[in-house]
Amino acid sequence: MLHTVNKSPFERNTLETCLQHAKDGSTILLIEDGVYAATEGTRFSDTIKKAMETKTVCALLPDLKARGMHEKVIEGIKLVDYAGFVDLVEQNERVQAWL
Amino acid sequence: MSEEMMEEGGVVKKFMYVNRKAPIGSIYALESLEVVLIGAAFEQDVCMVFLDDGIYQIVKGMDTNDVEMKNFSPTYRALEMYDVERLYVSKEAMEERGLTTDDLVVDVEVMDASQIADLMEEQDVILSF
Amino acid sequence: MAIEVGGKTIETDEEGYLVNLSDWNEEVAKKLAEEEGLEMNDERWEIVNFLRDYYNEYQIAPAVRVLTKAVGKRLGKEKGTSKYLYELFPYGPAKQACKIAGLPKPTGCV
Numbered sequence: 001m002l003h004t005v006n007k008s009p010f011e012r013n014t015l016e017t018c019l020q021h022a023k024d025g026s027t028i029l030l031i032e033d034g035v036y037a038a039t040e041g042t043r044f045s046d047t048i049k050k051a052m053e054t055k056t057v058c059a060l061l062p063d064l065k066a067r068g069m070h071e072k073v074i075e076g077i078k079l080v081d082y083a084g085f086v087d088l089v090e091q092n093e094r095v096q097a098w099l
Numbered sequence: 100m101s102e103e104m105m106e107e108g109g110v111v112k113k114f115m116y117v118n119r120k121a122p123i124g125s126i127y128a129l130e131s132l133e134v135v136l137i138g139a140a141f142e143q144d145v146c147m148v149f150l151d152d153g154i155y156q157i158v159k160g161m162d163t164n165d166v167e168m169k170n171f172s173p174t175y176r177a178l179e180m181y182d183v184e185r186l187y188v189s190k191e192a193m194e195e196r197g198l199t200t201d202d203l204v205v206d207v208e209v210m211d212a213s214q215i216a217d218l219m220e221e222q223d224v225i226l227s228f
Numbered sequence: 229m230a231i232e233v234g235g236k237t238i239e240t241d242e243e244g245y246l247v248n249l250s251d252w253n254e255e256v257a258k259k260l261a262e263e264e265g266l267e268m269n270d271e272r273w274e275i276v277n278f279l280r281d282y283y284n285e286y287q288i289a290p291a292v293r294v295l296t297k298a299v300g301k302r303l304g305k306e307k308g309t310s311k312y313l314y315e316l317f318p319y320g321p322a323k324q325a326c327k328i329a330g331l332p333k334p335t336g337c338v
Contacts, residue, residue: 041197062165
């Protein structure tokens with residue numbers, strides 16, 4: 001299952017709720033303001049790193065670049081472009097968009 | 100707002116703009132910046148405070164080409180020419196985001212919450228975005 | 229609305245500002261000036277080019293007060309006066325020069 005998160009983790013609890021409901025082996029894709037969670041050194045970096053032990057965490061590169069965050073990404077997070085986003089949707093039977 | 104200031108003519112009030120939202124996901128940041136630039140014509144004593152995700156408004160390296168939006172972060176560097184010289188950022192907000200002043204496009208003064216609270220007490224008008 | 233330059237139609241808004249900043253070139257500028265009843269000369273080009281540089285750097289068209297100050301700093305004190313700028317662009321240096329420079333209307337200009 002693919003989960004997308006589009007809210008800043010600092011502003012909403014979207015990321016946390018998503019992680020509570022995402023099973024091991026699922027894919028989390030951070031988009032829009034959700035990409036702030038993909039950056040190193042934040043209050044949520046450890047949360048993401050822990051999630052990465054059991055899930056695949058991706059982030060949308062155009063959204064990272066737009067926010068000036070593309071050089072601060074936590075190592076191991078998979079960066080995808082729009083085509084990669086489409087591929088993820090295709091590869092997964094279900095998509096849960098956490099808003 | 101403008102009429103009141105016109106009537107009082109010459110009275111300089113202390114204005115604070117409080118920015119708490121990330122720059123791209125919503126319209127708040129751009130709205131705030133426009134209000135500050137327009138308001139600058141009234142020659143008031145203006146300062147801006149960046150709290151919470153508002154810090155992200157002034158980080159370096161934003162490149163919005165791929166998302167087909169205008170990148171207005173260079174405009175913060177024009178604020179000085181509009182006599183908006185005092186920019187404050189929250190120490191706590193910087194820390195929990197792993198950011199330092201080197202990550203920012205403008206010179207700022209870092210303050211903790213209690214210092215910012217004191218500053219708020221000194222203002223005539225506080226506008227929140 | 230639109231203007232014709234070199235056989236090409238270029239879209240403008242209801243006040244005559246370019247809709248797409250990327251449509252701008254010197255020929256377009258001359259045509260925009262003509263629509264304003266102005267002929268481009270060295271002095272006007274200097275201000276128009278200054279505005280384009282300013283926009284590139286700050287992504288904003290400056291208010292008159294800011295333009296005047298910035299021109300004075302960069303191009304010389306004698307040019308940094310509203311008298312000088314209004315002589316070149318009688319209907320308002322910010323509005324008229326910005327239009328010719330292909331920029332949006334300055335923020336704060338109604």
